[in-house]
Amino acid sequence: MADRSLLGEMRQIQLAIELIELGARLQVLETETSLSRGRLIKLYKEIHGVSPPKGMLPFSTDWFVTWLPNIHSSLFYNIYESLSLLGTETRMATMVKAYRLYLEQVSMLEDREPVLGLTRAWTLVRFFQSGMMQLSVCRRCGGRFVAHAHSIDHDYVCGICQPPSRAGKTRKAAQRAKRT
Numbered sequence: 001m002a003d004r005s006l007l008g009e010m011r012q013i014q015l016a017i018e019l020i021e022l023g024a025r026l027q028v029l030e031t032e033t034s035l036s037r038g039r040l041i042k043l044y045k046e047i048h049g050v051s052p053p054k055g056m057l058p059f060s061t062d063w064f065v066t067w068l069p070n071i072h073s074s075l076f077y078n079i080y081e082s083l084s085l086l087g088t089e090t091r092m093a094t095m096v097k098a099y100r101l102y103l104e105q106v107s108m109l110e111d112r113e114p115v116l117g118l119t120r121a122w123t124l125v126r127f128f129q130s131g132m133m134q135l136s137v138c139r140r141c142g143g144r145f146v147a148h149a150h151s152i153d154h155d156y157v158c159g160i161c162q163p164p165s166r167a168g169k170t171r172k173a174a175q176r177a178k179r180t
C-alpha cells in the first residue's frame with residue numbers, strides 16, 4: 001500500500017478499475033487501495049456513469065446464513081479457500097479471481113442470478129479472517145457451508161439437502177450449483 005512508485009500507482013488503479021467493474025462499493029476501494037477518495041469517486045463515475053452509492057456496508061453476518069445467500073456464499077468461499085491455499089497471489093488478487101469463478105459457475109445455473117455481490121463477498125472474507133464465520137460440514141452431503149463461528153454443527157444439514165418449503169423452484173438450481 002505504501003508503494004508510491006509510478007508502477008505501484010498503476011497497479012492500484014488497475015485493481016480499483018477491476019473492483020469497480022465487478023461492482024465494489026466505495027468503502028471496499030478505500031480499504032484495499034491507497035488511492036484518494038476523490039480519485040476513486042472519479043474512476044467510479046467514469047466507469048459506471050453515475051456517482052457511487054452512499055451509505056454503510058452491510059455488516060451483519062446473518063445474511064450469509066439465510067438459505068439462498070448461504071448456498072451462494074458457500075460456493076464462493078470454497079473457491080476462495082482453495083485458491084488461497086495455493087498461496088501464489090495476494091489476498092485481493094485471490095478474492096477477485098474467486099469472485100470471477102463464482103460468477104462463471106452462477107452463469108451456468110438455471111437462474112443465472114449472482115446472489116452474492118462483490119462487496120458482500122469481500123465482507124465475507126473479512127468475517128472469516130476475524131473469526132466470525134466458520135465452514136460447517138453437512139452430515140448428509142459432506143459439503144462445507146458458511147456458518148456463524150462456534151455454531152454447534154455436528155448435526156448440521158445444509159440448505160441444499162434440506163431446503164425450506166418455499167424454495168421449490170430454485171431448489172433444482174441450487175442442486176446444480178452443488179454439483180459444480
Ligand SMILES: [Zn+2]
Pocket residue numbers: 138139140141142143157158159160161162
Ligand atoms: Zn448437504
